[in-house]
Amino acid sequence: MKNKKTWVLLLFVLLLSGLRMEAQEKKQLTLQEAIDLSLKNSKQLQINSEKIKEATAALKEAEEKRLPDASVSGAYMRLFGSKVDLKTGSGNPGGGGPGGNNSKPPSVSQAIYGIANVSFPVFTGGRIKYGIESSRYLEQAALLDAANDKEGVIQNTIEAYANLFKAMSSVKLIQDNLKQSQQREKDFSNLEKNGLLARNDLLKAQLQTSNVELNLLDAQNNLQMANLNMDLMLGLSTDTQLETDTTVIEKKEKGLALQDYVQTAFTNRKDLMAVDYRKKAADDAIRITKGQMYPAVSLTGGYIAADIPKLVTITNATNVGVGLSYSLGSLWKTRSKIEQAEAKAKEAELTKSLMSDNLQLQVNKSYLTFLSSRKKIDVYAKAVEQADENFKIVRNKFDNSLATTTDLLEADVAQFQAMLSYTLAKADAFVAYHKLLQITGTLSEELNK
Numbered sequence: 001m002k003n004k005k006t007w008v009l010l011l012f013v014l015l016l017s018g019l020r021m022e023a024q025e026k027k028q029l030t031l032q033e034a035i036d037l038s039l040k041n042s043k044q045l046q047i048n049s050e051k052i053k054e055a056t057a058a059l060k061e062a063e064e065k066r067l068p069d070a071s072v073s074g075a076y077m078r079l080f081g082s083k084v085d086l087k088t089g090s091g092n093p094g095g096g097g098p099g100g101n102n103s104k105p106p107s108v109s110q111a112i113y114g115i116a117n118v119s120f121p122v123f124t125g126g127r128i129k130y131g132i133e134s135s136r137y138l139e140q141a142a143l144l145d146a147a148n149d150k151e152g153v154i155q156n157t158i159e160a161y162a163n164l165f166k167a168m169s170s171v172k173l174i175q176d177n178l179k180q181s182q183q184r185e186k187d188f189s190n191l192e193k194n195g196l197l198a199r200n201d202l203l204k205a206q207l208q209t210s211n212v213e214l215n216l217l218d219a220q221n222n223l224q225m226a227n228l229n230m231d232l233m234l235g236l237s238t239d240t241q242l243e244t245d246t247t248v249i250e251k252k253e254k255g256l257a258l259q260d261y262v263q264t265a266f267t268n269r270k271d272l273m274a275v276d277y278r279k280k281a282a283d284d285a286i287r288i289t290k291g292q293m294y295p296a297v298s299l300t301g302g303y304i305a306a307d308i309p310k311l312v313t314i315t316n317a318t319n320v321g322v323g324l325s326y327s328l329g330s331l332w333k334t335r336s337k338i339e340q341a342e343a344k345a346k347e348a349e350l351t352k353s354l355m356s357d358n359l360q361l362q363v364n365k366s367y368l369t370f371l372s373s374r375k376k377i378d379v380y381a382k383a384v385e386q387a388d389e390n391f392k393i394v395r396n397k398f399d400n401s402l403a404t405t406t407d408l409l410e411a412d413v414a415q416f417q418a419m420l421s422y423t424l425a426k427a428d429a430f431v432a433y434h435k436l437l438q439i440t441g442t443l444s445e446e447l448n449k
Contacts (some may be wrong), residue, residue, distance in 0.1 A: 025239060025240045026240075026241045026243065027236070027241070027242055027243065028240075028243045029161075029230075029242045029243060029245070030245045030248070031161055031248045032330075032447075033418070034157050034158050034160075034161050034234060035154055035447070037234035037235060037236070038154070038157040038233055039150065039153060040235070041235035042151075042153045042236060044149050045146065045149060047242060048142070048145060048146035048149055049146070051141070051145070052143060052146060052340075053148070053304075054142075055135070055138050055139040055142040055143075056139055058138065058139070059132070059135040059136055059138075059139050061135075062131045062134070062135040063132055063135075065128045065131065066121070066132075068119060068121075069118070069119045069240065070116070070119075071116070072114070072115070072116045072117075072118050073115050074112075074113060075112070075113060075116065076111075076112050077112075078110050079109050079110060079111060080109075082108045082109070084106055084108050084311060106310040106311050107311075108309070108311050110309060111307070111308045112306065112307045112308075113304070113305065114303075114304070114305045114306070115302065115303070115305075116302055116303040116304075116328040117300065117301070117302040118300065118301045119298045119299070119300050119323060120298055120299045121296065121298045122292060122297045122299055122322075123294075123295075123296065124294075124296050124297075125293065125294030125296070126287055126288070126290075126291045126294075127288050127291040127292070130284040130285075130287040130288045130291065131284075131288055133281075133284045134263070134280075134281040134284035134285055134288065135281075136279035137278070137280045137284065138277070138278070138281050141274040141275075141277040141278050141281070141423060142276045144270040144271065144274035144277065145270070145271065145274050145308060147187045147270040147444075148269070148271040148441075149154060150444065151270070151441065151443045154438070154439070154443055154444060155434060155443060156233070157233065158430075158431060158434045159431050160226070160229055160233055161224045161244060162231070162428075162430055162431045163229060163427075164223075164230050164244055165244045165246065165249055165427050166226075166423075166424050166427045167219065167222045167223035167225075167226040167227075168223060168243075169246075169427075170219045170222070170223070170420060170423075171216070171219045171220055173225050173290075173416065173419060173423065174212060174215050174216045174416075177212055177412075177416045178209070178212045179209055180214060180412070181205070181212050181412070182209055184205055184209075185202075185206055185209050185346055188201060188205045188405075193251050197405075201404075201405035204405050205405065205409065208413075227240075227241065227242055230242055248430075249427055249430050250426070253370075253374070253433040254427070255374075258363075258367050260362065261366075261436065261439075261440050262360060262362050262363050262364075264362050264440045264442060265359055265360075265362075265439060266356070267360065268439075268442055269440070270441055272355055272356065275348060275350060275351055275352045279345065279348040279349055279350050279352060282341065282344045282345035282348045285341045285345070286338060286341040286345060289340075289341045290328045290334070290338060291411055292327070292334050292337070293330050293331065293334050294326075295324055295325065295326035296324070296325045296326070297323070297324055298318075298322070298323045299320075299321075299322060299323070300321050300322065300323045300324075301317075301318070301320045301321075302318065303316075303317065304317040304318075305317065341392065348372045353397040362439045363436075363439050363440065366432070366435050366436040367434045367436060369435070369436075370429070370433055370435075371430035373425065373428050373432040373433075374429055376428070376429070377422070377425045377429055380421045381422060382418055383418040383421065383422065384418045384422050386417035387417075387419070388415060390411050390415070391411045391414070391415045394407050394411040395408060
């Protein structure tokens with residue numbers, strides 16, 4: 001009865017495991033698909049999109065300042081106890097009516113008027129012109145910032161994709177190594193039962209199997225975390241099990257000289273271009289501030305209509321003229337504003353200089369990392385050949401009782417470590433190359449080829 005309950009419980013556990021495996025969706029994911037999904041779901045790029053809209057609206061607002069201003073106003077007023085004394089210049093202090101001083105002034109109880117004004121700017125000291133230029137430069141800077149952040153999102157996706165590849169490769173290699181270790185343990189167990197192998201040697205093989213199992217557990221945990229990170233980055237369900245395209249890691253890089261990469265970086269880096277546009281916008285801000293010291297001239301036109309019953313009616317009272325406005329306070333208030341604008345322009349200039357120095361360091365560092373990663377692939381490739389040959393030799397010696405169990409197990413570990421290091425080195429070189437492309441501002445361009 002107890003055994004029956006145990007079997008039922010076991011079947012229930014297996015059924016739940018099977019349902020969970022079915023619930024986990026498996027997806028073959030190419031690098032390009034990963035990049036497209038990450039660009040679509042990137043919160044940073046969505047923020048940049050709104051910043052571009054804001055900069056575009058600011059440019060439109062600056063351009064609209066060239067358009068005429070128009071205003072319309074009107075009112076109806078109810079008057080109480082008003083006294084009217086018309087000064088007509090006729091010598092009649094009573095209002096100039098036919099009855100002289102004896103005429104009764106009109107009783108006014110209401111008034112209606114309407115005014116329409118139009119003003120067109122003619123001269124504003126360059127404030128409108130340079131305001132448009134500054135807004136256009138800032139819009140370009142926002143576009144370049146977005147393009148630079150896009151390169152960063154793509155690079156982050158490539159690194160996450162490479163980490164997922166490394167985690168999957170590690171699990172596969174450790175699983176293969178575990179199978180070999182378990183088979184060796186069985187072989188050693190049979191030899192030990194037949195008195196052909198010492199008990200201590202069997203224990204060494206069993207210990208190595210246990211160590212490999214622990215390594216596999218760590219590798220599976222790393223794979224699960226790498227898979228989860230990729231799901232979240234791409235906006236996929238966290239139950240999605242991803243499969244990477246292993247062939248993309250084997251892609252050959254285009255190696256150029258260091259100076260070529262440096263020159264490319266100074267030509268293509270979007271953030272460096274954005275700083276340059278902000279410097280131009282800061283220069284225009286100085287001109288805008290200085291423009292406040294000049295008077296503003298505008299063409300004006302208007303229309304006035306009024307009706308005060310029993311007193312006066314005005315219609316078709318149009319006017320055209322030239323308006324002039326000047327703030328005397330600008331003579332002593334503008335200097336500090338100019339100094340602030342000049343400081344911002346100088347800050348932008350120094351920022352560009354600092355970024356140029358840092359960019360050269362970044363390119364050199366990325367280039368050396370790239371060269372080192374390619375060299376490691378060659379070294380580990382030779383190490384794999386040497387480890388394979390060494391294992392064959394030690395295995396042959398062990399079969400002929402010329403090598404110890406410890407020698408065989410060490411040769412097996414060295415063979416596994418060499419293969420693992422070679423596989424991971426290829427992924428590291430893949431990331432290092434694309435990092436170099438990102439630093440030079442050509443990552444998107446290269447991937448679209």
